[in-house]
Amino acid sequence: MPSDEAASFDPTAIVERFRQRAEAVRQRPLPPVEGPERRRFREQAELDYFDFSLLADATAKLEDGILTFTIDLRPPAEG
Template sequence: MADTFDPKEMIERFQRRAAAVKSRPIPPVEGTERAKFIEQASVDYFDYAIIGDAVANLDNGILTLTIDLRAGEAER
């Protein structure tokens, strides 16, 4: 698998997933089901976006994702 796996493509897929969740319309549900849908969309977006912001490194078959979680600091 490591021979054909491209970590950059994986990161790009997660970026597309995050964008899709953000632009996903809310289905015609009401009440608690609506709140659950919105909550799950928020969690999905966060998960996809955080991996979409990662720097991926594949070395000797080991995938390492580096994710800077420091809020508000300038990029280096």
């Protein structure tokens, strides 16, 4: 990526787009299909939602031309 593009690149905008995609998948209605096709569509929607929401919870940063997403998968602390 040329340096002028890197300077205007906003990694948090990527995270926001993943938030929007996760919400769009969650709100997407099931198409009028039956049987195995309906099950496959629902399974794919669940995977899409999981993937998008995982990245939507990330902290993104760009340092020295390297884009890093940090996702804390640890269970929440009790107490």
